[in-house]
Amino acid sequence: MSKMIKRIVSGCLVICMLAALSSATTVFARMVAYGSEKAGYLVSTKQIRKKTNTYDDSSLNKAYKSYMTYGAKVWKDCGIMTMKRDKSSVNKVLAYNLKDTSVTAHAITTPNYATGHIESFKIEFNTRRLDKLPASFNKIVAAHEIGHTLGLLDLYEKRNKVQLMYGGVGPLADKPTAKDIKGAKYATRK
Numbered sequence: 001m002s003k004m005i006k007r008i009v010s011g012c013l014v015i016c017m018l019a020a021l022s023s024a025t026t027v028f029a030r031m032v033a034y035g036s037e038k039a040g041y042l043v044s045t046k047q048i049r050k051k052t053n054t055y056d057d058s059s060l061n062k063a064y065k066s067y068m069t070y071g072a073k074v075w076k077d078c079g080i081m082t083m084k085r086d087k088s089s090v091n092k093v094l095a096y097n098l099k100d101t102s103v104t105a106h107a108i109t110t111p112n113y114a115t116g117h118i119e120s121f122k123i124e125f126n127t128r129r130l131d132k133l134p135a136s137f138n139k140i141v142a143a144h145e146i147g148h149t150l151g152l153l154d155l156y157e158k159r160n161k162v163q164l165m166y167g168g169v170g171p172l173a174d175k176p177t178a179k180d181i182k183g184a185k186y187a188t189r190k
């Protein structure tokens, strides 16, 4: 199963996302403000810089909502971010059906143009792919995508296969590791 798992980098412009969708192996230039592959975390120039947030996943079915519940919980449990459901949230979590089943999900973040900090996000789950995968994996996908909404970027070097934010092919941590947390602490600092 894991051989099939690919993700695309979050936080890119829409045009980059479309380019990435056309090639699951695309790794495009990432604006890194902090960290490195060697450090085990990469923090984008766009960061959330706050400790609580909301999301609206009211259009998702029960299973996908449960994946989001899990993802929110693991980031809360490590003290990084408290995320609450709110139907009026600007942050949207949606299901979509993409023919390219090498894409499992993606997260798009929008900065505040004055501060550069992440102001809103959108997570989309590719149901055509994820419906065929076990809940135990899909929960991890949700946790990974939430990591992007904080400002964390995908890692691709083999040494980082153990991190939640690993974005290539391979096994994944089921919750943020010490290194994911280190990057996330930076991204969510006040």
Ligand SMILES: [Zn+2]
Binding pocket: 007, 008, 009, 010, 144, 148, 153, 154, 165, 166, 167
């Ligand atoms: Zn990713």
